[in-house]
Amino acid sequence: MTHGGVTAVVLDIEGTTGSLTHVQDVLFPYARPRIAGWVAALRGSPEHAELLDAVRAETGEPALDEAGAVAALEGWADTDTKAAPLKAVQGGIWAGGYREGVLHGHVYPDVPPALRRWRAAGVTAHVYSSGSAAAQRDWFRHSDLGDLSGLLHGHFDLENAGPKREPDSYRAITAALAVPARATVFLSDVAGELDAAAAAGWRTLGVRRPDDPRGADIEGHRTISTFEGLDLSASPAPAAAGDRTADPATEAFPA
Numbered sequence: 001m002t003h004g005g006v007t008a009v010v011l012d013i014e015g016t017t018g019s020l021t022h023v024q025d026v027l028f029p030y031a032r033p034r035i036a037g038w039v040a041a042l043r044g045s046p047e048h049a050e051l052l053d054a055v056r057a058e059t060g061e062p063a064l065d066e067a068g069a070v071a072a073l074e075g076w077a078d079t080d081t082k083a084a085p086l087k088a089v090q091g092g093i094w095a096g097g098y099r100e101g102v103l104h105g106h107v108y109p110d111v112p113p114a115l116r117r118w119r120a121a122g123v124t125a126h127v128y129s130s131g132s133a134a135a136q137r138d139w140f141r142h143s144d145l146g147d148l149s150g151l152l153h154g155h156f157d158l159e160n161a162g163p164k165r166e167p168d169s170y171r172a173i174t175a176a177l178a179v180p181a182r183a184t185v186f187l188s189d190v191a192g193e194l195d196a197a198a199a200a201g202w203r204t205l206g207v208r209r210p211d212d213p214r215g216a217d218i219e220g221h222r223t224i225s226t227f228e229g230l231d232l233s234a235s236p237a238p239a240a241a242g243d244r245t246a247d248p249a250t251e252a253f254p255a
């Protein structure tokens with residue numbers, strides 16, 4: 001069964017399923033002062049060596065020591081740079097906050113009913129966020145609306161898919177899902193991410209929540225403010241094959 005030709009929905013977190021300000025005002029400030037202590041506590045473990053190697057690779061500075069790695073991680077946190085090593089560290093720090101009950105994930109109330117509706121229609125729901133897959137799972141498991149993890153089929157992040165503004169990341173997800181690109185819809189609050197998904201042959205819907213301080217439509221994409229009553233087929237189907245640059249993933253799974 002499909003939802004107007006859509007068989008998979010892929011959801012962004014910050015600004016789409018959850019509040020931008022909750023991530024920026026609660027989660028990020030919780031992690032920032034704990035970064036140095038987190039890295040120090042790993043000293044002597046394989047995780048410490050792996051983390052330093054990941055920071056060296058990301059910065060292109062092979063001689064970076066622990067202090068240098070911490071400075072890089074803190075710099076990324078201060079500029080909200082979507083760097084995978086930072087996302088791994090933030091996820092680990094947040095996990096402690098969830099365990100202690102001082103953090104929760106914010107999920108808009110229209111999201112769980114939509115997930116249930118889509119599931120009943122045979123549409124699978126996945127998350128693609130710059131937050132690590134572990135952090136995404138924690139966010140939905142410890143949401144302010146309860147444990148929603150059972151409503152999601154899978155998680156994609158910077159590690160297993162790639163940067164969110166690169167079409168190849170969406171092609172990698174298409175291959176992993178084994179669903180035609182044109183039967184997949186991506187919902188996000190960031191035009192550059194939606195552009196990349198569209199370039200990979202996906203349908204797109206922009207999301208601008210009423211409490212989002214940015215408060216404008218997303219250029220080039222149909223924009224919604226809630227998932228309530230959302231018909232996924234409202235996302236325009238992409239141009240027919242031949243009208244766009246060849247998409248190997250699409251051709252691999254014809255509808």
Ligand SMILES: CSCCC(=O)C(=O)COP(=O)(O)O
Pocket residue numbers: 012013014015023082087090128129130131132135136139164
């Ligand atoms: C619970 S994941 C935290 C979100 C995050 O770290 C982030 O950078 C937001 O990115 P998104 O791709 O969800 O907009």
Ligand SMILES: [Mg+2]
Pocket residue numbers: 012013014015016188189190
């Ligand atoms: Mg977002």
